[in-house]
Amino acid sequence: MDKQYVEEEKGVIFEVIIEPDDGRFHAFCPILKGCHTWGHTEAEAFLYIEDAVKLYLKSLIEDGEPIPSISLPQV
Numbered sequence: 805m806d807k808q809y810v811e812e813e814k815g816v817i818f819e820v821i822i823e824p825d826d827g828r829f830h831a832f833c834p835i836l837k838g839c840h841t842w843g844h845t846e847a848e849a850f851l852y853i854e855d856a857v858k859l860y861l862k863s864l865i866e867d868g869e870p871i872p873s874i875s876l877p878q879v
Contacts, residue, residue, distance in 0.1 A: 816871070816873075818833050818835060818836065818857055819833065819834065819835070820832065820833045820850070820853045820857070821833075821834065822846055822849050822850060822853070825842065828842045828843065828844055828849075829842065829843050829844070829845065829846050829848070829849035830842050830849070831843065831849040831850060831852060831853035831856075832853070833853065833856070833857055833860075835872045835873075836857065836860050836861075836872060838860075839853075839856050839857060839860045840853070840856070841853050841855075841856045
């Protein structure tokens with residue numbers, strides 16, 4: 805399992821996870837339920853999940869839904 809991050813235009817960063825899956829790579833964003841895709845390579849999966857996250861967020865905005873966020877501990 806490889807954790808990577810997708811940064812959106814407004815500086816919001818979303819964690820994505822890419823893992824091998826039956827000869828391909830499955831990529832998903834844990835905080836965006838149902839936002840996932842596959843690629844033949846890890847790099848391809850990352851490109852596809854970047855697009856998937858952008859489209860998911862665009863859909864939320866168009867529908868007037870809130871953007872999920874992660875609360876990070878303050879130090």
